[in-house]
Amino acid sequence: MGKRRSSTTTTTTTTTTSGGTMDGGGGGGGGGMMGSACYVYPDTPATPGIRTPDVVYERSVYMNGSMTMDDGRVVPIWGFVDTATGAMGGMDAAGPFPSPPMRVNVNTIVHTRLSVGMMNGIHTIHHHGIEPADHSDGVGHVTWDVNGTYTYQWRPTSPGTYFYHCHTNTVLHAEMGMYGALIVDPPEGPGTLLSGGPTYDMEAFWVVDEIDSRWHNLSWTAGTCGEDVGLNVLRPDYFIITGVDASGTSAMNLPPISANMRMGQKCLARYVCAGYHPQRIRIPSALNPKAYISDGRALPRPMNASSFKAISGERYDIILEPTRTGNFVIEFDIVDWITGRVWGTAKTNVVVN
Numbered sequence: 001m002g003k004r005r006s007s008t009t010t011t012t013t014t015t016t017t018s019g020g021t022m023d024g025g026g027g028g029g030g031g032g033m034m035g036s037a038c039y040v041y042p043d044t045p046a047t048p049g050i051r052t053p054d055v056v057y058e059r060s061v062y063m064n065g066s067m068t069m070d071d072g073r074v075v076p077i078w079g080f081v082d083t084a085t086g087a088m089g090g091m092d093a094a095g096p097f098p099s100p101p102m103r104v105n106v107n108t109i110v111h112t113r114l115s116v117g118m119m120n121g122i123h124t125i126h127h128h129g130i131e132p133a134d135h136s137d138g139v140g141h142v143t144w145d146v147n148g149t150y151t152y153q154w155r156p157t158s159p160g161t162y163f164y165h166c167h168t169n170t171v172l173h174a175e176m177g178m179y180g181a182l183i184v185d186p187p188e189g190p191g192t193l194l195s196g197g198p199t200y201d202m203e204a205f206w207v208v209d210e211i212d213s214r215w216h217n218l219s220w221t222a223g224t225c226g227e228d229v230g231l232n233v234l235r236p237d238y239f240i241i242t243g244v245d246a247s248g249t250s251a252m253n254l255p256p257i258s259a260n261m262r263m264g265q266k267c268l269a270r271y272v273c274a275g276y277h278p279q280r281i282r283i284p285s286a287l288n289p290k291a292y293i294s295d296g297r298a299l300p301r302p303m304n305a306s307s308f309k310a311i312s313g314e315r316y317d318i319i320l321e322p323t324r325t326g327n328f329v330i331e332f333d334i335v336d337w338i339t340g341r342v343w344g345t346a347k348t349n350v351v352v353n
């Protein structure tokens with residue numbers, strides 16, 4: 001189908017540069033490593049209170065990825081790479097979009113080691129919805145942007161769907177694609193949503209995002225010196241689900257976005273509102289969609305999820321338990337946050353045999 005961006009990774013650039021400062025000359029676009037002289041990023045400190053981890057994730061970034069849309073247009077994408085698999089990241093590297101997922105059991109101690117530097121810009125990792133100490137929260141400027149290598153230490157306390165994203169020049173970097181799924185399982189592991197709660201037979205991943213292609217030609221520091229680069233104006237021209245153009249039919253019959261079920265099976269749809277405009281979700285009632293978790297917290301009672309609205313960063317864990325066979329279309333309207341205009345609709349489907 002050729003709608004997904006390639007996942008080839010080049011290894012032309014080493015990425016770990018400790019102790020440097022980011023104060024290069026301004027200008028440039030297309031993800032270029034063009035800094036600005038108005039802010040000097042300090043060196044990154046060591047992580048306080050470090051403990052022996054149960055799980056370690058290694059991440060660097062890529063800033064020269066791309067995604068080919070249904071109309072053939074190629075849009076620049078940035079993201080994270082998993083350096084434990086040998087990927088190096090860098091200015092000329094491309095990686096997966098969305099970024100590699102993290103999946104851990106509740107109450108485990110997790111380290112996320114981020115290595116960046118002069119060759120691929122300054123970034124952070126914010127584990128959205130996880131509540132670590134401030135120094136591991138990864139919110140740029142509030143704590144620090146990583147310039148070198150930093151280990152985020154965190155311990156999830158509640159099962160559900162989360163995501164991680166860069167929090168440096170956040171409005172732009174998250175739009176550029178610097179995010180990935182973060183899943184927290186109960187002690188029983190995958191297949192159980194909540195301890196003593198519902199089980200599922202399969203999963204679908206609905207990470208729904210809008211893209212304003214104009215933004216995707218900005219440099220990584222765009223707007224950080226107070227200049228107006230138009231980041232307050234988001235006019236999306238593409239609508240994607242989990243890294244696939246979903247304006248047409250490309251996200252149909254495409255696992256793990258789409259699901260192919262048999263009667264009697266249960267599918268857990270992990271939905272993330274990864275865009276900025278609110279989204280209005282429609283799931284056919286014949287799929288009997290029930291949300292059990294919202295934003296990583298169990299709901300007091302299951303919520304009928306056949307029609308609801310979500311805003312930026314929200315997540316829902318929805319179990320589909322079809323009441324009949326058929327081919328069902330799931331629709332996500334992207335609704336302007338001010339005017340209420342629908343910019344477009346992302347679509348996928350669930351087939352029940």
Ligand SMILES: [Cu+2]
Nearest residue numbers: 123166168173
């Ligand atoms: Cu970033």
